[in-house]
Amino acid sequence: MKRVQDFRVKHYRRLNSDNYILTLSSDSDVEIVKPGNFAEIKIPDTPDVFLRRPISILDVDHNANTISFYIKAVGKGTRKLGTLAINSVVNIVYPLGNSFTINKQKNVLLVGGGSGIAPFILLANKLKNENTAITFLIGARSKGDVFLTDEFSKYGNVLITTEDGSFGEKGLVTQHSVFTDSFNFDHIYTCGPDPMMKAVAKIANKKYINCEASLENMMACGIGACLCCVTPTIAGNKCVCTEGPVFNTKELKW
Amino acid sequence: MVNLEVNIAGIILKNPVTTASGTFGFGEEFADFIDISKLGAIFVKGITLHNREGNDYPRMAETASGMLNAVGLQNKGIDYFINTIYPSIKNLGTEIIPNINGSVVEEYIEVAEKLNDVDGINALELNISCPNVKEGGMAFGVNCPAAIAVTSAVREVFHKPIIVKLSPNVTDITEIAKVVEGAGADAVSLVNTFLGMAIDANTKKPILSTVTGGLSGPAIKPIALRMVWQVYNAVKIPVVGIGGIMNATDAIEFMLAGATAIQVGTANFIDPQVSVKIIEGIEDYCQKNGISNASDLVGGLIL
Incomplete structure (x- = not known):
């Protein structure tokens, strides 16, 4: 089911100056995510970024209650998402969209x-x-x-x-x-x-x-x-x- | 206990919080996030006589404290609404108010006639203010004779309340409000979006495929609030306030300016739960201020 959920910044993995993996964690369960689903992420404390940012979901861990995103910083929103303090709250709407077809391909x-x-x-x-x-x-x-x-x-x-x-x-x-x-x-x-x-x-x-x-x-x-x-x-x-x-x-x- | 009920032209809404056409789909899109039955009403996505594919992509540009859209009334037509969509949303537990559009008066008439016979549809919103279609739309809402013509024509065939949605892209919005009141409107809703544009300086091209589009969001709130207040003072029919409402305080400000009910629009995109939060916020405000009927807020501006 789609939901609005608060997560906290758990970890950044810097791939280079513009690319990073953001891992968020939650106190409650993480929804089932299918390959291709995305999340609408609210950029915290950035009044000049008005809309949420749709970001593809990289991975989820249902044991650790985490969700991660591979993000390329291209604008104000994606840059800001790369500079949050650990533990800051990030609100996301997810899982959104359809998913890739998996049908016993060889x-x-x-x-x-x-x-x-x-x-x-x-x-x-x-x-x-x-x-x-x-x-x-x-x-x-x-x-x-x-x-x-x-x-x-x-x-x-x-x-x-x-x-x-x-x-x-x-x-x-x-x-x-x-x-x-x-x-x-x-x-x-x-x-x-x-x-x-x-x-x-x-x-x-x-x-x-x-x-x-x-x-x-x-x-x-x-x-x-x-x-x-x-x-x-x-x-x-x-x-x-x-x-x-x-x-x-x-x-x-x- | 606060009584949140408001009366728009004889229709009792359980509270003043409704959702704006084009920002809430047909309601079901939000069913995972909120209890839809808590809403005062849903003004559903704009409907035309025939299927419309809308404008080309890109249809949206983010702006400072708002956004431009140029969707262009994409919808599957009135018959599809009545036969396929309405049966699945009629039991959502809230008023469903269709928003109707046309490129010529005859189209408005035909759509209104069809809706007149639908059980459970208790009112319609007559959109004479869409800025994103080549023919009709806003053209009906920016001059008095056209506004009178379409309102009185729909009045003849639709025997339930008509809420006319006004364009802010006029010199004096009270003039249009007064003439549609005279032509038989039971209420007015305002404002629709402001005509605007966005340019990409790098490519030197417009961002929207249509070059211009409709501006919404908190960027327009002070202007919308002023227009609601002016119209409230110019007409006797109820006013539904729209324009950049992001929270309960914004909604209360619109009510104080004279809005009997409000529509939450662009805010639904940022927080799909915002409409219910606004209902709770209005109730809280009334409780804290010893107001027993939310309708007592209407026009309560102290000058």
Whole structure:
């Protein structure tokens, strides 16, 4: 069930100057979270950040009552979230949105770029329980922007591309050698910048592979009330917050 | 015990706190967070005669103490509302007040006629102030002849209370309020959003796909409060106050300025439980101040 809950800042893990993992803890139980779900986080003590910030949920720990987020500081809100004192109260509305389809796939590819890698831990965890073979393909500008590969490698093979060639193969994710005629994935999940996801969807479409993308549109409410975050689909405009963020790419007007 | 009941044109609301059209969906979106039956009323998402896809994304821009929206009345049309949505929300335990829109007077008439026959719908909100549609919408709310035409046309076919939602994008809002009162409105609600815009200095482009949009949130509260007070002093029908209400104190200020009831709008996006907190806050205020009827607050401004 969706709820509004106060958490406290438990821990920061700094990945570099702009990227961090924020772990929040609560005195009460943490809701069940599905891969792809997000939370609307109220930025504390920041009157000039009016709306909550929709952030993908990285992981939850039901024993420790914690929830964590991978956050890239891009604006006032996400910067402020990275500078809170330990134990400060953070109010979140969660779990929101739909989730990735997990349906006994044999061999899947997870393609992520930027903060789009956030839902992949929960997703990989679920897929592993289904004995699905997982390959991660992570794209970044350069070596210093590649995160969480140690975590991903616990679940499957990790492939990297960087635009400057400083780590993994040089180029964009869609230029990676995994996309050769011989590849045999039965499902592709993608999350990251729109142009990347569109390019991945195009390849999936050509190969008749099911492809799901998680979108990151700007949101106000996060619960399907304001209709601000819509994306055009073959069935008309749909709310990314409630009818997404995960869409089968065949539905999207890309 | 504080009696929180208020009377809007013969409809008794259990308390003055209602939710603004376009900010609360059809109510069910909030059912996980609050007991919907505690609300005075829900003004549901704006409805038109036919399905509307609304405007292109981006439809929203965050601003200082507020936000711009340009949703453009996305909805599935009146028949879908009556046949599919209303049956699932009619038993939420609160007044459901549809907000109706049109690009021409005939559309308003057709929508109002259909709603007139729906059991349990006790009033409608006639929206003549949507700033985000190319045709109709706000055009009906910014000049007197158009406001009279649409109000009197709907008056003829809808035999229950009509609450006309006014646009603040006018020189003198009391003029529009007075003419819609004369044309048969049973109440007025104000204000809808202020026409505004946002620009991305880096790209030199507007943020909204429609260039302009409607500003809401606490940024507009002082202007809305002033307009409510002016209209309260200009008409005899009840006023429903809207504009940046974030907490019970804001709501009480609107009531003191003359609002019989209030609508909570943008605040629902920040805190999905805020509407119920406002009800509790009004009750607390009344208790602490020895006010036995919340309706005694209405127009209680001391000059």
